Amino acid sequence: MGKETNAPFPGYFSAAILAQVQARHDMKRSRSRSPHSEKVKVSKRELRAIFGDSDSDFQSSEDDETHSRSSGIPPHGSFSSLARGGDFRSVAKVEVPPNLEQPDQDLAEVACATSLHTSVPIVAPLERPPSPALTSARKPTGVNGLSVVPGFLSDSLQKYLLQNIASSGWLADPQLNQAISFGTLPTWLDGVIAAICKTGIFSEALSARRPGFDHMLLNVYQPGEGLGKHVDLLRFEDGICSLSLESPCIMTFTHVTTEAIRQVLLEPGDLLCMEGEARYDWMHGIDPCMQEEWKGATINRGRRISITLRRLCAEGWVVGV
Ligand SMILES: O=C(O)CCC(=O)C(=O)O
Ligand SMILES: [Fe+2]
Numbered sequence: 001m002g003k004e005t006n007a008p009f010p011g012y013f014s015a016a017i018l019a020q021v022q023a024r025h026d027m028k029r030s031r032s033r034s035p036h037s038e039k040v041k042v043s044k045r046e047l048r049a050i051f052g053d054s055d056s057d058f059q060s061s062e063d064d065e066t067h068s069r070s071s072g073i074p075p076h077g078s079f080s081s082l083a084r085g086g087d088f089r090s091v092a093k094v095e096v097p098p099n100l101e102q103p104d105q106d107l108a109e110v111a112c113a114t115s116l117h118t119s120v121p122i123v124a125p126l127e128r129p130p131s132p133a134l135t136s137a138r139k140p141t142g143v144n145g146l147s148v149v150p151g152f153l154s155d156s157l158q159k160y161l162l163q164n165i166a167s168s169g170w171l172a173d174p175q176l177n178q179a180i181s182f183g184t185l186p187t188w189l190d191g192v193i194a195a196i197c198k199t200g201i202f203s204e205a206l207s208a209r210r211p212g213f214d215h216m217l218l219n220v221y222q223p224g225e226g227l228g229k230h231v232d233l234l235r236f237e238d239g240i241c242s243l244s245l246e247s248p249c250i251m252t253f254t255h256v257t258t259e260a261i262r263q264v265l266l267e268p269g270d271l272l273c274m275e276g277e278a279r280y281d282w283m284h285g286i287d288p289c290m291q292e293e294w295k296g297a298t299i300n301r302g303r304r305i306s307i308t309l310r311r312l313c314a315e316g317w318v319v320g321v
Helices: 015-025 044-051 085-092 155-168 187-198 204-208
Strands: 004-008 038-043 077-081 106-117 146-149 178-182 215-221 227-230 240-245 249-255 261-266 271-274 282-286 291-294 297-300 304-310
Touching: 146 261, 155 187, 155 240, 155 304, 187 204, 187 304, 249 291
Parallel strands: none
Antiparallel strands: 004 106, 038 106, 077 106, 077 178, 146 271, 178 215, 215 304, 227 282, 240 271, 240 304, 249 261, 249 282, 291 297
């Protein structure tokens, strides 16, 4: 497990940026383990100093504290952090402008977690993975571009993913509730990603892009924890998926202009996909509560883990998660 340092929350800058900003700043390392956050400002000049003028081809490696730029090597890395729902979601709503026009302007206030592991290895799979369902059978959702595929992950595949998450060490510290992997994703996700691209859930163009996804966000929700409603940041391309593990929940979609509301039940093993309208015109969120009602049945909210798969836009590698 890596050492603990302060570092910005994911939510503003890409994981690679976070690692580099962190290395550069040697930011206010704190011995405190409490989950509160603090703020730091990052300017364009600092980003320039880190990346030079180009916004591509930098490498972030767990073995390389300096995170040097390196052409031809795809950026990759992973870390886990503490991002307590409220803090993270409220700050994550603030958009960092994607253009870096004014040289010395502060780009944003970046919340710093007081507990973050920067050197979490990308682990090899534990065993041969069970095959994911190659189904595109979906429930109607009432939102254009929103698909839910119930039972996409068999019980054994859910177990396989959970075992690999556990063995990754990302969440070994119970205080940590989020992990990010970007660039080359853990190989134990390969089968699932390939299956998502083959099921025909997404449009042809999105299904055909390679890599299908280059950013994984793992969220752990303790019983009763929710997720503030939001539209995913624009530094991610269209075509976003989330896999549900361990506990059911109801996800609420709220239209950004009409405020129309639609809800979907997400059960362990379900795959949720957002494309087009669902991705851009509707916010999604999860109510914080211990119990909720779904078609006359009571849903008890235990611990839930979700794996969100996304693809960073080209400029997303520079300014944003
Ligand atoms: O937990 C989920 O299924 C979705 C998470 C999510 O929307 C996000 O992290 O942006
Ligand atoms: Fe989201």
